Amino acid sequence: MADIDDLFKPYAPSNKRKLEVPQYSSASYKVTKVSPNSDSKSNGTTTVEDEEDDDDIEAGPALPPDEAEDGVADEEGRFFGGGITSGTADALNYIDELDTGDDATAEKIDASWLRKLALNFERRISKNSELRAKYENDPQKFMGSEADLDADLKALSILSDHSDLYGEFAKLGCAASLVSLLAHENTDIAIDAIEIIKELTDEDVEAEQQQWDLLVDAMLDADLLNLLYGNVSRLDEANESDRAGLYHVLAVIENLSSRTAIAESLGRNTSFIPWLLKRVQQKEPVVSQNKQYSAEILAILLQSSSPNRTLFFGLDGIDILLQLLSPYRKRDPTKGTEEEEFVENLFDSLTCCLDDSEGKIQFREAEGIELCLIMLREGKMSKPRALRLLDHALGGSQGATCCQKLVEVAGLKAIFTAFMKKHDTQTTEHLLGILASLLRSLPGDSAERIRLLAKFVEKDYEKIDRVMKIRRESASKVAAVDQDIRRERARLSSSAHQDEGDDPGDEWLSRRMDAGLYSLQTADVVLAWLVAEDEGAKGRIQGLLAERYESLEVMRATLQEQLRDFDADAEDGDVMFQEMLMTLVEYLV
DSSP, rough: OOHHHHHHHOOTTTTTOOOOOOSGGGGOOOOOOOTTTOGGGOOOOOOOOOOOOOOOOOOOSSOOOOOTTTTTTTTTTTTTTOOHHHHHHHHHHHHHHHHHHHHOOOOOOOOHHHHHHHHHHHHHHHHHHHHHTTTOOOGGGGGHHHHHHHHHHHGGGGGOOOOHHHHHHTTTTTHHHHGGGGGGGGGGHHHHHHHHHHHHOOOOOOOOOHHHHHHHHHHHHTTHHHHHHHHHHHHOOSSSSHHHHHHHHHHHHHHHTTTTTHHHHHHHSSSHHHHHHTTTOOOOOSOOHHHHHHHHHHHHHHHHHHHHHHHHHTTTHHHHHHHHHHHGTOOOOOOTTTHHHHHHHHHHHHHHHTTTTHHHHHHEEEEEEEEHHHHHHHOOOOHHHHHHHHHHOOSSSOHHHHHHHHHTTTTEEEHHOOOOOOOOOOHHHHHHHHHHHHHHHSSSTTTTHHHHHHHHHHHHHHHHHHHHHHHHHHHHHHHHHHHHHHHHHHHHOOOOTOTTTTHHHHHHHHHHHHHHHHHHHHHHHHHHHHHHHOHHHHHHHHHHHHHHTTHHHHHHHHHHHHHHHHHHHOOHHHHHHHHHHHHHHOOOO
């Protein structure tokens, strides 16, 4: 007699198609949201329909007569081939109608529904915890409870569509329970919990700031940050599921970093920044999504907080970033790839660090200026980004040593060669910023300053002509916007329905900046320095202004406008810049 196991052994053909793993992307990690009426225990199970045969060959017994197809019963009161009496069919139809009615009635998602969900969720956690402790060495005994817990965990995704319940969710203790699952022994449970947290805190969720804060504060009180870092250290990216889990961890960090205090806490109370710096250094044949995302999160944390940058400096981060960017001094990353975004994020991280005095010092000592000049001469994609780095390194009251270094390594030729070419607005602004910083910071009567002034005078003042051309283009665009603003101001002044709290000042300033206000102001600072430094340059500038019936007074007005924009409580660096403008104004008479 055949064994019963042999009789029910499933057929497994050798050529069965394997499950295809979807392309690794953030979209593939999105949890399938569970509707209020869906079976949360199904856990994403799908049904498979039989494929239709391509052949139209008829087989089997002949079809019944047309009458049977129309529902006419045979002599025994049965439908052909169905084996169901008409009475049974009526009963089944009645049950189907009831089922359809239940589905049509959507369950109301409110506080009462949430309390039921929370109670069931807590029971799942407790039951799984008890069975794991009781049958620690027998996984079969607790696997069922783990599957139930995972299903209920994924069902929490629906809350992202009902952010008005975030406060109640936190008050019931469910937020803390959700966070506690990040320490679950089963990494699949932990990863699913991280994914749910990512969805609940995502910026796309239509939640009020107060609702978001209530949820996030409850999670932070449950030690969310340290538990997130704990998962980073235990996830193995060689495993597809763990690789996706790490992506979710990075996404949660990005969501939380929208609040500056949390970004600072990430740097102060966890080891995320050292880990991110280590992760971006890992060598890979092709830059992976997680490596690119790590570079992006690093840039976000550095931009968000000065203490985070101080920590980064202590890790020798500037030198590491320069080493990572060095291969791109002559070659470009492939367009539209993770590598291109990775390089962009490295430049962003480095740029924000150069606004700090310690960042400027480390940048100069690590030969960052020399690397930027190579990029400026030989790079393509890196060229405008190198100019941005130099603009930030040379700027401010602490940029003097970087300015001297630039001249010492023969960087003036590369800067002025680039300046004489036509660029987009942003690149032009960086070039003007570099020239203004050099004129401001190089010591008077120093060899470096004399070399700089000689560059403006040589070749019949062609550099001054170029600055004046930029000034004219910018002034024309700003004047057109100013005219529109004057008309809008007059219309608002005459309107009886103007709201007292409706101040379009910021919007107007933004429009002026887009038109080229920064280029106009910086060009006038450069020209004012040249008027003060060299009589020949002053004569050339006055002659160019006279071509349009203008005088030094127009430049004076631009500098005075900048002075009016300064706050009374300006920082030391701003005070020095303010004093510089006041001195330059005196020369424009």
